[in-house]
Amino acid sequence: MEWKEFVIQTENEAVEPISNILNEFGANGVVIVDPADLTKEKRAFYGELYELDATNYPEEGILVKAYFVHNSEWDEKLQEITGKITALQDFNIDIGLNYVTIHDVKEEDWENEWKKYFKPLPITKNLTIVPSLETYEKQHENEKIISIDPGMAFGTGTHPTTVLSMEALEEMIAQDDVVLDVGSGSGVLSIGAVLLGAQHVYAFDLDEVAVNSTRLNADLNHMQKNITTQSNDLLKGITQQADIIVSNILADILLRLIDDAWDNLVDDGYFITSGIIASKQQLVQDALIEKGFHIVKTNELNNWISFIAQKKTR
Numbered sequence: 001m002e003w004k005e006f007v008i009q010t011e012n013e014a015v016e017p018i019s020n021i022l023n024e025f026g027a028n029g030v031v032i033v034d035p036a037d038l039t040k041e042k043r044a045f046y047g048e049l050y051e052l053d054a055t056n057y058p059e060e061g062i063l064v065k066a067y068f069v070h071n072s073e074w075d076e077k078l079q080e081i082t083g084k085i086t087a088l089q090d091f092n093i094d095i096g097l098n099y100v101t102i103h104d105v106k107e108e109d110w111e112n113e114w115k116k117y118f119k120p121l122p123i124t125k126n127l128t129i130v131p132s133l134e135t136y137e138k139q140h141e142n143e144k145i146i147s148i149d150p151g152m153a154f155g156t157g158t159h160p161t162t163v164l165s166m167e168a169l170e171e172m173i174a175q176d177d178v179v180l181d182v183g184s185g186s187g188v189l190s191i192g193a194v195l196l197g198a199q200h201v202y203a204f205d206l207d208e209v210a211v212n213s214t215r216l217n218a219d220l221n222h223m224q225k226n227i228t229t230q231s232n233d234l235l236k237g238i239t240q241q242a243d244i245i246v247s248n249i250l251a252d253i254l255l256r257l258i259d260d261a262w263d264n265l266v267d268d269g270y271f272i273t274s275g276i277i278a279s280k281q282q283l284v285q286d287a288l289i290e291k292g293f294h295i296v297k298t299n300e301l302n303n304w305i306s307f308i309a310q311k312k313t314r
Contacts, residue, residue: 002070003028005103006081009061011096012302013277014088015159017250018095020185021084022066023209025077032159033063036302061096067105078102091252092279123163124170127192132220144195146188147220164299164306165248165274166192171297172270172308173197177243180204180264182234182257187214187227189246194226202240204232235260246272251280258291265311270296276305 006027010018012034019030035057057063068074088095120136122128122143130136132149169192173179176199181190184203193201203214211231218227232238234257235245245261247254254273261271271293276284278300285295285307293309300306 003105004068004070004074005105006066006068006078007101007103008064008085009058009097009099010064011061011094012160012304014085014093014095015062015064016161016248016275017088017091017093018064018085019066020207020210021081022064023213024207025068025081026209027066027068031063031065033057033065035059035062070104091250093250124167126170127166127195129188146191146195148186148188148217149220160301160304161248161274161306162188164301164304165189165246165272168272168274168297168299168306168308169193169244169246170196172272173244178202178241180235180238180240180242180245182245182247182261183210183249183253184214184229185210185248187217187229189248190214190227191217191221191223193244193246194221194223198226198244201227202238202242203227203229204235204238205229206231206233235264238264240264241266242269244270244272246274248274251276251284254284255287258287258293262291262293262311267311267313269311271309271311272306273309274304274306276307278303278305281305 006022008018015032022030033056068077082100085095086098120128120130120134126142127144127146129146129148132147136145166189169189173193173196175197177197179193179198179201181193181201181203184190184205187203190201190203205211205214208231211229215229218224218229242264243266245265247257254275265271273284288295288307288309292312294312295307296310297308298305
């Protein structure tokens with residue numbers, strides 16, 4: 001089987017939406033190549049677990065790589081992909097250089113590409129993401145492992161928006177909570193919520209590829225009974241009540257979720273939001289407060305913002 005490697009040089013802000021577009025078009029794995037992973041601070045934090053080769057990383061921006069089967073539909077698909085990525089600018093998303101290169105790759109090269117970038121990664125003090133094919137020994141007694149199949153979700157969990165979401169879950173979740181994960185992607189947050197004590201997680205995503213990825217990764221972590229996956233447009237038509245709603249999506253889409261999140265939360269429940277660029281922080285904060293949410297905490301990582309908001313009815 002012949003494969004095409006799609007590589008785009010972009011900016012941090014565009015990584016998540018570009019990854020979503022690539023997955024929508026059937027990418028067999030998405031790799032995030034971020035030079036920030038090479039900083040002294042990260043090397044010190046990750047220790048020997050994160051030995052990466054600097055020559056694989058760009059001097060400017062971030063690389064997003066995706067792998068597609070090369071068939072008769074490829075040329076048309078490529079045009080659609082690049083068009084959708086360019087259109088992200090209409091949502092005030094900085095796509096950076098937007099420089100695209102295409103490479104022919106052998107199947108064995110594609111299968112081993114993940115080994116260059118996807119290493120065991122501690123994303124909170126007690127949660128570590130580990131590629132399913134990697135042998136890993138726990139570093140401390142309280143460490144919990146999220147196993148992810150790199151063949152379907154490269155880079156998942158390493159992005160600042162995901163880290164912020166997981167840290168908020170670790171801080172706010174209580175034993176036997178019911179959680180709604182809106183925009184579940186590969187299911188990392190759903191799996192993390194169960195490991196942190198959630199009784200059940202309902203995971204929603206509009207993209208069938210993401211729904212399938214969440215389901216497969218839930219199975220990989222033996223959580224079939226704890227995580228229910230469903231294709232859905234945010235929380236439209238959903239009546240399930242929850243103690244916590246977590247959503248790692250773009251700010252403009254997040255604004256459409258606020259009303260339904262309020263309705264689906266129990267009194268005093270928490271709404272954890274991430275995926276907010278610094279320039280949209282005030283816009284989202286004002287919308288949350290106008291609805292009646294109390295901002296419990298605001299967190300920031302690499303110019304990304306996350307809110308922990310509480311539903312207060314009295």
